[in-house]
Amino acid sequence: MNALLRHASFTRFWAARVSSIAAQQMLMLAVSWHMYDLTGSAWDLGLVGLFQFVPAFATTFVAGHCADRMHRGRLVALCLGAQAAVATLLAVSTAMHTVSRDVLLGLSLLLGAIRPFQMSGQQALLPMLVPSSLLAKATALSTVGQQVSVIAGPALGGLLFAVGVNAVYGTCAALFCVSAAMCAFVHYEYVPPPREPVTAETILAGLHFVWRNPLLLGGVSLDLFAVLFGGATALLPIYAREILQVGPQGLGLLRAAPAVGALGVGLYLSRHSIGDGVGKKLLAAVALYGVCIVAFGLSRVFPVSLLLLAIAGGADTVSVVVRQTLVQLETPDRMRGRVAAVNGLFIGASNQLGEFESGVAATALGVVGAVVFGGCATILVSIAWSQLFKPLAQRETL
Template sequence: MTIHSIEKVGAYLVHIEKPMIRQTSFLFYWMGQILSSTSFQMLSVAIGWQMYSVTHDAFSLGFVGLAQFLPMILLTLVVGHAADRFDRRLIVFICRLVEGLIAILLLVGNIAGWLGREEILIAAAVLGACRAFEGPSSAALLPQLVSKQFLQKAIAWSTSGSQVSQILGPSLGGLLYAISGSFVYSVSAVALFLATLFTVFIRMEPVERKTEPVTLESLFKGLVFVFKHRVILGTISLDLFAVLLGGATALLPIFSQDILHTGPWGLGLMRTAPAIGALLMSFYLATFPIKRAFSAALFSALGVFGLATMLFAISTNLYLSLFALMVIGGSDVISVVIRSSLVQLQTPDEMRGRVNAVNSLFIGTSNQLGEFESGMVAGFLGAVPAAFIGGLGTIVIAGLWMYLFPPLRRIRSLSES
């Protein structure tokens, strides 16, 4: 692909105004994000399989997930400070480079036969730490590549890239691992080094960074900023509680086996359905961004999310369940794009790293706790009541947040943010 053709694709993606360099930079950003996220998904699948093949121990398999999740919790404050103090593009570059090197080490260890439990856990922890730094830094970098007018469109395309990774990564990782574990590590390494190279070609307006000393005050400034600004606090907390209560997807194995009686093939379809709905909706929003009734669209999307979750809970037909799951994925993307746009535009550039780190922590925590909450409620009441209550709870949260955060309810367009 030539630079000229890349510029044409970039112009189509976001319709970013002159200079042309911004169009190309966004496309390099977008392609790098897809390659990096897909590679991480592939590596996660391969590492999990490799760990169980080596140990045949379910606890060791659980520690792999913990090793990837803990760095996000432990490094949140440091990550945000680094993203606001240093060149965000450089942070993303280093993270992807290290991830590529880890893939190479896994490849060498797999070929040489010295890849054991400890080595896999170390690799998982380093990958988790890199993703902890890369995610907020990359998110904070996006507003430097596009104008405010086209930020929502860019976020929609970025979300579509994430959904493509969620769909392709696990399936591609499993397919390649069936051929050879070394094949997964090789493909992942090449993709990560290519994503690293794309980072080099990203161009943006230079931003002067403050040489703020590392203190407890500077580390916690992101949290303080979030709690002081009602729109941002309402947006981030809305995501936290909506996802916390709407975690019906964690119960899919129960619905597949005990309610719909479909077996593993039905479970695979149900796991894919939300991602397909999300992907289609993100493409739609990238082409037709929401320009008016911003807050109405946000709360309506949450209402549809809750209703679709309730429909899925009571459905006894596979096709109806798949439709409900697609609606869940699509409505979730609407709220994600709106919430992300609000957080980015309500936050000054010098604080975006820390605020995005807090946002990433809330999102990651809500996903984990949402699955835990759904499992616990299902254990006491059953899967159908748990999913139904979760959907109803999301609607209640949306209504409650409209009352608790009037500034969030009154936003009509991005120009008001």
């Protein structure tokens, strides 16, 4: 870890990620609770995710092309500044009592359009800040920072709800501004790429690269389908209010619980290599995640629910570190932005489209039935991928 922290640009980038992810977590916590408070509808909670996914799908490949053509640190800084503006708009509309379901959905569209540019820039920037020999540990430490933010963001957001939702929106705007300033001053050896015409072929080059590489295709699609079915985040406000009856403060703890497990596992992986059999460990971690989601769906005891989400978060961290490291090491730098865009699309689909799937499933099966069904589907996905993507399942080392 000391070797990583000696790289000043990586340290600055890491701090900016911690601050910005905390702001994003707080913002989505506030928007989801605000939406449920306004409408009381699981369907509308699902729409928040759908409205972020649709514009993300439309802008992803352009975002990847920009990440390969522009200074990646400045691109990320611009995206963070735009999110600060969204948080400010939410605060203003709430103060003026003009916030509504349509306002929340409209700003969700805007957030969805911004984030592919941020994700592509971030993922493609990381390998430029550390030597390749430290990339796996840098990925793990970045995951640690992310999980610290996922713990602190919702917990702080839950506390700020006692003051009012505008306290949450204002804090988010401030954190986004600080993060944007730090990213703007991240330095690396940036050499402008040679000019080339912008064509469908150049924009979609990342998708073609992933499609032709079974190991990468298996890794990114595993995340898509596992989290698409197994994510329960969109339904946590209902669990907090109606099933576990713990209110917005309890919701903050539920949102933070997966990050507690992820933090412990991430700290371990930032110091120790995963070792041999990484493909089998990846698939086993996804199956364990599914088992925990099934058990969470059936739990009625708040501490048990927190523990199950924490274990799920730890299992997911193993998956994240393996997949992200393989993506970076298997991709040449000239393609990293566009491949990162494809990876980001799959991650966004798994999270945001997964929230919509949760809302639809909850409407059809009930809240508990939807979560249990999703966890079972995740277990089946891990089994299926072990047969469909042999290069991934049989991968021995990073």
